Amino acid sequence: MSKSYTGGCACRAIRYEIAAEPIAMNHCQCRDCQRASGTGHGSYLTFPNRQAVTLTGQATEWEMVGDSGNTKRRGFCPTCGAPVYMTFTAMPDLFTIHAASLDDPSRFKPDMVTYAVRGLAWDCVDPTLAAFETMPPM
Ligand SMILES: [Zn+2]
Ligand SMILES: [Zn+2]
Numbered sequence: 756m757s758k759s760y761t762g763g764c765a766c767r768a769i770r771y772e773i774a775a776e777p778i779a780m781n782h783c784q785c786r787d788c789q790r791a792s793g794t795g796h797g798s799y800l801t802f803p804n805r806q807a808v809t810l811t812g813q814a815t816e817w818e819m820v821g822d823s824g825n826t827k828r829r830g831f832c833p834t835c836g837a838p839v840y841m842t843f844t845a846m847p848d849l850f851t852i853h854a855a856s857l858d859d860p861s862r863f864k865p866d867m868v869t870y871a872v873r874g875l876a877w878d879c880v881d882p883t884l885a886a887f888e889t890m891p892p893m
Pocket of ligand 2: 783784785786787788789797870
């Protein structure tokens with residue numbers, strides 16, 4: 756395994772360290788991710804194991820049901836407002852972070868685009884990436 760993934764919010768009140776390798780790295784163009792990111796898509800790394808995650812600081816969490824029907828909990832910093840992580844009620848082991856929250860965001864190497872059906876004409880992502888209209892088949 757390479758070195759752990761570290762990062763946090765913009766004001767550094769919330770920090771994480773993840774001693775695992777991501778199982779997925781994607782851009783998501785669904786409406787929820789557009790609203791939460793403030794632009795055309797969210798960019799995420801998803802890790803397989805909550806036990807590998809050390810989280811410090813107190814995020815505010817809010818819950819919503821996504822386009823997929825899954826309940827998501829989004830954690831953001833109440834001071835600076837930066838979105839930091841996301842968890843899923845139906846898949847409690849997964850821990851997803853926002854790519855730009857990484858100390859080294861160049862470690863984000865997207866492998867697919869999800870909810871491309873909602874992509875906006877002005878939001879151009881790498882056209883060579885695998886693009887799924889909604890979620891890829893499991
Ligand atoms: Zn903050
Ligand atoms: Zn999304």
